[in-house]
Amino acid sequence: MxxxxxxxxxxxxxxxxxxxxxxxxxxxxxxxxxxxxxxxxxxxxxxxxxxxxxxxxxxxxxxxxxxxxxxxxxxxxxxxxxxxxxxxxxxxxxxxxxxxxxxxxxxxxxxxxxxxxxxxxxxxxxxxxxxxxxxxxxxxxxxxxxxxxxxxxxxxxxQDLNTAPPNNPTLIARGRSLFEGEAACIRCHNGEAKSDGGYYNLNLPNRMNELGRAAVTLKEEDRGRLRTPVLRNLQKTAPYFHDGQAATLRDVLEHYQKGAGEAGRWQGDSMEVEAVLAYLQTL
Ligand code: HEC
Ligand code: HEC
Missing domain, CATH: 1.10.760.10 (Cytochrome c-like domain)
Incomplete structure (x- = not known):
């Protein structure tokens, strides 16, 4: 004891x-x-x-x-x-x-x-x-x-525990405006915890033969759909995605750039990727 x-x-x-x-x-x-x-x-x-x-x-x-x-x-x-x-x-x-x-x-x-x-x-x-x-x-x-x-x-x-002054406020602000604007991440990653509680198929390689939401609803269209995760303290929670297939946040963004199924394709250039990365690290 x-x-x-x-x-x-x-x-x-x-x-x-x-x-x-x-x-x-x-x-x-x-x-x-x-x-x-x-x-x-x-x-x-x-x-x-x-x-x-x-x-x-x-x-x-x-x-x-x-x-x-x-x-x-x-x-x-x-x-x-x-x-x-x-x-x-x-x-x-x-x-x-x-x-x-x-x-x-x-x-x-x-x-x-x-x-x-x-x-x-x-x-x-x-x-x-x-x-x-x-x-x-x-x-x-x-x-x-x-x-x-x-x-x-x-x-x-x-509560916002990320109190350290940001290194590059301009880059972070740009990342945030992309996240909420052009890149439309906020469509699913919204609210305090950046999750809308919805289920989406991001067309990830399905190594684990993942049923996703279909395991609960038994509907074919829900196969491979997963709940939008909470985005919090991302710097400490690598690797990413439900089966940890993305080692880094950069890998996550690469997937969105290639085309992420129901999340669509984000055509960010390399500067925009840096900006969104900087923003994600503040969450
Ligand atoms: C062997 C590792 C492991 C252990 C031990 C474990 N968890 Fe988990 N936990 C996970 C994984 C993996 C998931 C996600 C599972 C999924 O999505 O199907 C999870 C999910 C959860 C969730 C839901 C989170 C979400 O975002 O939906 C809660 C709450 C939770 N665990 C609480 C606990 C509690 C309480 C204990 C101890 C009694 C515990 N876990 C023990 C690995 C673990
Ligand atoms: C259509 C809804 C949707 C859109 C739009 C979307 N996401 Fe996601 N996001 C998800 C879902 C669902 C997952 C979980 C997928 C999985 O685990 O396989 C996810 C996972 C993530 C993860 C990994 C989180 C973790 O802890 O594993 C990050 C980071 C992320 N998204 C960032 C973004 C960014 C940045 C954008 C905009 C470029 C974006 N998302 C757009 C639904 C969405």
Missing amino acids: ALLGGFAACRPHTNPDAEKLALGSVLFEDERFSADGRVSCASCHRPEHAFADTLPLSVGAFARQTRRNTPTLWGLPTNLPLMADGGVPPLQIGSLAVLAAITAHGDMAFDPRSLNQKLKAYPGYHELLTRLYPSTDPASAYLLTLQRYLLELSEQGR
């Missing part, structure tokens, strides 16, 4: 919400909830990478490679359906969204049926969860605690 020991020692029992939050961050990093005891949420959603990771495809319990690239959890809108295919309801619906998220990506080989039993084996957690959520069972309390933490990451990411 090293993690929890530290938690109990440094948190006075005064503010239940602060306690939920602190406990959420501890649970987020606890590997014992995975089937092989080696993977926590933070193994893939790494805090130092804006809660994404650096691998093209994430690696879960038993060193199994998964089908998708780990997305950022920073600034995730609470009303956005989750996952690249939108198959999981948004965070705002509560503990069920967290349960669906954990079971949907399956990367921890996490079995929700074992949760109450697991929590019994860790009396520290059991006691804290029962105290913080007296009217629910410990398994639901565990999920609500993770939800509270995810809401915090969502909130933090919405």
Whole structure:
């Protein structure tokens, strides 16, 4: 109980919400909830990478490679359906969204049926969860605690943390005006988190035989359509696209220049590419 020991020692029992939050961050990093005891949420959603990771495809319990690239959890809108295919309801619906998220990506080989039993084996957690959520069972309390933490990451990411003065304000301003104007990126990448919550097929090489949105709607026209991702802290979240096939932001823009399916073709010249790159790095 090293993690929890530290938690109990440094948190006075005064503010239940602060306690939920602190406990959420501890649970987020606890590997014992995975089937092989080696993977926590933070193994893939790494805090130092804006809660994404650096691998093209994430690696879960038993060193199994998964089908998708780990997305950022920073600034995730609470009303956005989750996952690249939108198959999981948004965070705002509560503990069920967290349960669906954990079971949907399956990367921890996490079995929700074992949760109450697991929590019994860790009396520290059991006691804290029962105290913080007296009217629910410990398994639901565990999920609500993770939800509270995810809401915090969502909130933090919405505040503008990029406070360093930009190196090249003119270039960035030009990039922004292209993004919002001629290049029409804003058609899909709009709102605070730069995602409209829509599904589009960008005509990317489909190495993983990706069904995309069709996995949820079972409609042929949705094959290969993916949810517009959040654009936040992009400098820390490489590689890009749902299967990590673009190593750099320059590679992403090259795809838009070649013609990106439903996103169309952006005919930016090399100076314009530099400008959009500079702008993307400020998001
Ligand atoms: C093995 C790596 C891995 C682990 C472990 C992991 N995730 Fe994920 N997470 C991913 C990947 C990959 C996706 C995107 C899956 C998709 O789009 O189908 C994702 C997506 C999500 C999303 C939705 C993000 C979005 O933009 O839609 C949430 C929320 C989330 N994870 C929370 C968690 C929580 C909470 C845990 C721990 C209980 C966890 N994850 C553990 C890799 C991981
Ligand atoms: C028609 C909607 C649409 C338009 C227009 C569009 N995008 Fe996207 N964008 C998407 C979708 C959908 C994805 C996810 C594709 C995937 O993962 O395979 C994406 C992915 C990205 C990514 C990678 C994000 C990540 O974390 O993996 C970046 C960066 C990006 N777009 C920037 C742009 C820029 C710059 C423009 C304008 C030149 C643009 N987009 C225009 C829908 C759009």
